[in-house]
Amino acid sequence: MANLNKVMLIGNLTRDPELRVTPKGTAICTFSLAVNRKFRDESGADREEVTYVDIEAWGKSGENISKYCTKGRPLFVEGRLRLDQWEDKNTKEKRSRMKVVCENFQFLGSGRGDGGAPGAGEGGEGRFSGPQSRPASAPRPAAPAPAPAQQENLDEDVPF
Numbered sequence: 001m002a003n004l005n006k007v008m009l010i011g012n013l014t015r016d017p018e019l020r021v022t023p024k025g026t027a028i029c030t031f032s033l034a035v036n037r038k039f040r041d042e043s044g045a046d047r048e049e050v051t052y053v054d055i056e057a058w059g060k061s062g063e064n065i066s067k068y069c070t071k072g073r074p075l076f077v078e079g080r081l082r083l084d085q086w087e088d089k090n091t092k093e094k095r096s097r098m099k100v101v102c103e104n105f106q107f108l109g110s111g112r113g114d115g116g117a118p119g120a121g122e123g124g125e126g127r128f129s130g131p132q133s134r135p136a137s138a139p140r141p142a143a144p145a146p147a148p149a150q151q152e153n154l155d156e157d158v159p160f
Contacts, residue, residue, distance in 0.1 A: 005080040007100050009053060010108065011035035013073050019066035029062030031055055033075065055079070057102035065105065074108035 011033035020028045037049045055077055057065050069075060079102045088095050 007077075007079050007081055009033055009035055009055075009077045009100065011053070011075065011077075013069055013071050013075060014052060016071050017062075017066045017069055019062060027059055027062045027066075029057040029066045031057075031065065031069070033077065054097065054099040055102055056082075056099055057105065061102055061105060065102075068107065076106040076108055077102050078104040 014032040014034050017029045017031040020030075022028065031054075033053045033055060035051045035053060037051070039047055039049070041047050056062075065075070077100065079100045081098060082101050083096055083098055085094065085096045087093070
């Protein structure tokens, strides 16, 4: 039987990301996203439901999220579900928590005024081509070519 464990979320960070480093030097960034769902209930009233999701990003992804994201910043996260299980030291009860392990992400928003870095809206570890507001027949705007002086230091300016 086939298996699939894939999660895609777009939401806002509920707090500033926390970055830790393992004894072997691997970065682990933990943060939480608030994902909103708007709907109309049986009585016709507009309602909104918020789901809070704990997320863990490892390595370079975690370093970049920690460096460029702050509370309230919109973020696209693609990953997989993982169930953590442990025994509470005080009560000896079995505990568990579901979280998302980030495999790809994309900075969203303008990158200005929402805690982002300039150019951060251009992508993280992965790319996401979500719904677009322009008509399908409209041509894509051409990206300006960098000036020759900028091309020499291009690797130093890329945050990932």
